[in-house]
Amino acid sequence: MRTIFLIAVNFVREQRWPILVLLLWVLLLAFLGLVTDVHRQREDLLFIFKQVAVYVVVFSVFFGGSAIHNERKSRRILAVLSKAVGRQQYLSGLVGGITIACTIYCFALGITGSWTLGEAGFSVQQVWFLMLYLVAASMLAGTIALMFSTFLNPFFAAGATAMVLGLPALAAHVGAGWEYIIPVYSLSAAVLKSSFNPSGDLLWIPLGVAVLETIVFWVLAARIFARMDIAVSVE
Amino acid sequence: MVFALEFENLTKEYRSFASRRRLLALDGFSLRVETGEIFGFLGPNGAGKSTAIHLAMGFMRPTSGTGRMLGQPFGYARARRRVGFLAENVALYHRRAESLVRFYGALNGLRGSCLAKRAREALEAVGLQDQASRNVGKFSRGMLQRVGLAQALVNDPDLLILDEPTSALDPLARVAVRELLLKAREDGKTIFLSSHLLSEVELVCDRVAVLHRGRLVRLGRTVDLLQSGEQTEIVARGIAANAFAGAMVQDGVVRFTIESSKQRTALERVWSLGGEILSVNPVRRSLEDIFLEVTADQESKGEGAQ
Numbered sequence: 001m002r003t004i005f006l007i008a009v010n011f012v013r014e015q016r017w018p019i020l021v022l023l024l025w026v027l028l029l030a031f032l033g034l035v036t037d038v039h040r041q042r043e044d045l046l047f048i049f050k051q052v053a054v055y056v057v058v059f060s061v062f063f064g065g066s067a068i069h070n071e072r073k074s075r076r077i078l079a080v081l082s083k084a085v086g087r088q089q090y091l092s093g094l095v096g097g098i099t100i101a102c103t104i105y106c107f108a109l110g111i112t113g114s115w116t117l118g119e120a121g122f123s124v125q126q127v128w129f130l131m132l133y134l135v136a137a138s139m140l141a142g143t144i145a146l147m148f149s150t151f152l153n154p155f156f157a158a159g160a161t162a163m164v165l166g167l168p169a170l171a172a173h174v175g176a177g178w179e180y181i182i183p184v185y186s187l188s189a190a191v192l193k194s195s196f197n198p199s200g201d202l203l204w205i206p207l208g209v210a211v212l213e214t215i216v217f218w219v220l221a222a223r224i225f226a227r228m229d230i231a232v233s234v235e
Numbered sequence: 236m237v238f239a240l241e242f243e244n245l246t247k248e249y250r251s252f253a254s255r256r257r258l259l260a261l262d263g264f265s266l267r268v269e270t271g272e273i274f275g276f277l278g279p280n281g282a283g284k285s286t287a288i289h290l291a292m293g294f295m296r297p298t299s300g301t302g303r304m305l306g307q308p309f310g311y312a313r314a315r316r317r318v319g320f321l322a323e324n325v326a327l328y329h330r331r332a333e334s335l336v337r338f339y340g341a342l343n344g345l346r347g348s349c350l351a352k353r354a355r356e357a358l359e360a361v362g363l364q365d366q367a368s369r370n371v372g373k374f375s376r377g378m379l380q381r382v383g384l385a386q387a388l389v390n391d392p393d394l395l396i397l398d399e400p401t402s403a404l405d406p407l408a409r410v411a412v413r414e415l416l417l418k419a420r421e422d423g424k425t426i427f428l429s430s431h432l433l434s435e436v437e438l439v440c441d442r443v444a445v446l447h448r449g450r451l452v453r454l455g456r457t458v459d460l461l462q463s464g465e466q467t468e469i470v471a472r473g474i475a476a477n478a479f480a481g482a483m484v485q486d487g488v489v490r491f492t493i494e495s496s497k498q499r500t501a502l503e504r505v506w507s508l509g510g511e512i513l514s515v516n517p518v519r520r521s522l523e524d525i526f527l528e529v530t531a532d533q534e535s536k537g538e539g540a541q
Contacts (some may be wrong), residue, residue, distance in 0.1 A: 008342055014328065041522075077324035079386060082292055082320035083342035087314040098479035 003085055012100050019101050022059060026052065026108045033116030042120040044129020046196065049113055049154065054132055054188050054229055056105050060138035063098045064145030068225075081178040088222040091146065095218055098142035099135065105140075119178075122196040129202050129214040130191050136210035139188035141165055143214045144182075146182045147221035150228055237306065239394045239425035240268035240291060246301035247286050247449075247512050252350055260286040262449040263300070268427055270393075275440035276429040276459070277522075279530055280351050283449040285323060289400055290319055291427075305394055319392035323399045323429075327385030329372030332363055332382050338466045340389040357385040358416055362408070376403040384412065395419060395426045401435055413439055437461070437522040445526060445531040453525070458523055465495045467517040469502070474510035 012019065029052050031044060072078035081090060110131040114124045146162055148157035167184040171178035179186045183206040190202065247261040253337040260283045268274045278284045289295045291302060293310030305414050306316035327335055343351055358364050361381040366374070371382055380403045387395060395416075401409045409432075416426055416439050430436050436443060437457060445453040453460070469491055478483040479501070482491035489510075495517065505512055 001258075002340055006338065010328065010338065012328075074326065076328060077318075078292075078294065078322045079327060079339065079383070080342065081294065081323070082315060082318070082322070082387075083339060084312050084316035084344055085342055089312075227296065228290075229295040231289040231460065 003089050004092045004096055007080070007085070007090060008096030008100055011067065011097025012104075015101055018063075019104060020060075022055075023108050026105065026112055029109075030112035030116055033112070033119065037173055042122070045116060045120050046122065049109075049117060050192050052129070053106075053109055053113070053191055055183060056102050056109075056134050056138045057141050057188055059105065059163075060098055060102050060142035061145045061161050062154075063101060064094075064142035065149045065161060066154040067094045067098070067146060068149050069154045069157075072230055081230065087225050091218060091222050091225055094146055095214070096105055096141070098146070099139045101139035102142065103135050106134050109134075117196060121126050124196070126194060126196060126202060127230070130194055132207065133187040133190055133202070136207045136214075137184045140182070140210045140214045140217070140228070141184045142178050143217045143221065144184075147217045147224065149223055150225040180206055180209055182213060237270055238267045238271045238303070239305060240266070240274075240427055241303040242287060242291070243303075244303045245287070245290060246298045247283070247290060248298045248483065249485045250357045255354055255541075264446070264451055266444055266451060266454070267440075268425060270425050271420065271423050272441040273416060273426040273428060273439050275436035275522075276427060276446065277433065277443055277526055278446035280484065281448075284446055285398060287446070288396055288427075288429060288448075290411055291396065292318075298299075298319065312448075316390065317393040319387035319395045320392065321380075321383045321397045321400050323402075325380055326479075327379065327382060327386070328369055328371055329390045330357060331368055332371055332374075332385075333367040335382065336385050336389050337373055339386040339472075340447065343390040345390060346441040346473045353389050358382075361385045362389055367487045373440065377405060377408060380404060381408065385462055388479070393424055395424060397426065398429045400428070401430065401432055409435065427499035433496055433526055435520040443522065445529050452533050457522070459529065461520055465520070466492050467520050468492045468514075468516050469496045469498075469505070470513040470515075471505045472513060474505055474508045475509040478504070478508055478510075488513065 027046060032048070036045070050075075068077070069092050071080075081087070110128055113127050117127065118124045141161065145161040146155055148160045152160060164182060165184045168179045171181055172185075187210060188205050190206070242264050245261050245264045248262055248294060249258040251257075262307070262460050264283070264287060274288070286295070290297050291309055292315070293312075296310070302309040304311070305314050305317055326519065328338070330338070333354055336357055337350055340350045340354055340357075349426055355367070358367050361384045362383060363378065363381050366378065369388070371379065374382065380400065382399060384397075387397070401412050404412060413435060419426060428436065429439060440457050442454070442456050443452055443460065472488050474489055476482055476489055478491070479491040481490070482489050484490075498515065502512060504517070
């Protein structure tokens with residue numbers, strides 16, 4: 001477990017600059033909330049908040065899609081996997097790292113969102129639950145991207161992930177409930193559609209499905225990654 | 236006997252997905268490295284040395300064949316807890332040297348004060364104790380290689396696998412690494428050393444193997460290899476330059492080299508020609524001579540086969 005934690009923290013450390021830029025983005029949002037007349041432009045503020053919030057899913061796909069590629073290209077993966085680190089542990093560490101990075105973003109967004117949306121007169125009771133939705137969605141999206149990146153380059157891995165994540169949007173037209181098959185879409189849609197009404201219902205089920213599917217995709221990724229020659233040039 | 240490393244009829248074929256090209260990097264490669272020895276692994280570029288090492292470390296899967304490292308199948312993560320590995324062109328995370336070595340030590344299961352102590356000792360062993368708080372990103376290539384060596388040593392491994400450990404080092408650092416390897420052998424460690432610096436290999440290795448185009452073409456004790464095909468240089472005067480093949484003449488002095496087994500015959504011939512022997516000295520072959528001989532021989536065989 002400690003090995004996984006070390007790899008996860010190391011991933012976050014290596015991604016510190018992108019994470020910092022994302023945090024600055026969140027702070028900018030808070031600053032805009034501070035300088036604008038939030039009461040007159042509250043719908044605009046809500047729109048920007050939701051949009052910035054859902055970006056985390058996109059970031060997680062980029063993090064997941066490029067993690068292994070970057071490590072292989074730089075050959076740093078060799079020193080890590082020359083230790084008593086199994087490939088499953090290595091992937092778990094990367095999933096953990098992506099989740100920590102996205103949680104940091106969502107936490108910062110939760111704080112600034114609670115403040116700015118509260119100032120604008122919205123109910124902020126649901127903000128943290130929605131952030132939990134986003135963490136779960138980004139964890140699953142990142143794991144799917146990671147799974148594809150075990151055998152595809154980052155560009156194709158991101159593309160394949162986008163296709164998989166988009167499937168439930170099409171499936172939703174088939175019948176009710178199908179949008180939950182890969183709940184990144186439904187979790188993100190819940191954030192986008194939220195009116196920040198205290199009486200609005202948020203379900204735990206998609207969260208549970210997201211966690212379960214993260215495990216499923218991690219197992220798939222581990223199976224594929226175990227068969228890959230990691231010392232071969234990725235160029 | 237327990238072997239530190241065993242390669243059993245390993246074959247590794249690289250396949251290009253797009254062009255369907257195939258490259259045979261290892262071809263039925265078998266080798267056993269005994270515990271407690273320094274083993275030199277030689278071969279020209281592209282011979283398959285790094286491929287063999289990567290298979291042993293579990294970075295790749297063989298196309299066929301098997302292998303064991305410290306009694307466990309290749310790729311078994313727990314066996315690597317007792318292994319130290321330094322890759323060719325080492326690449327490490329950019330953080331403080333001590334923090335980096337601690338990170339790798341922690342990945343190998345070291346904890347707390349033991350980890351801190353081992354990290355300090357490893358940096359000291361490679362002469363970087365004064366640079367412990369500097370960021371590795373600002374290190375020269377030689378220093379980076381020494382940090383790489385420190386991370387390989389941090390867990391006090393039973394088996395050290397080093398791929399070109401001294402390629403970027405200055406002569407002083409090279410001597411230090413050589414002493415470090417000899418000390419490790421004294422402590423009962425096994426060292427599997429891949430290097431192009433044949434003079435270094437000759438000085439420290441108990442046994443060497445030469446790999447060429449994925450096949451093992453020479454294996455033996457370093458001493459035996461150096462003594463094989465021993466030659467003698469004879470310096471004489473008072474004889475014609477063409478009396479011996481390949482003889483060189485300078486100021487009336489004839490100098491030629493013959494196989495040691497034919498030394499007596501050559502000396503008698505000089506005397507029978509009325510010459511005077513000035514000196515008879517054994518010519519010591521270097522590992523480089525043997526390496527060039529073996530690879531040239533294999534090249535000519537390859538061309539002949541074509």
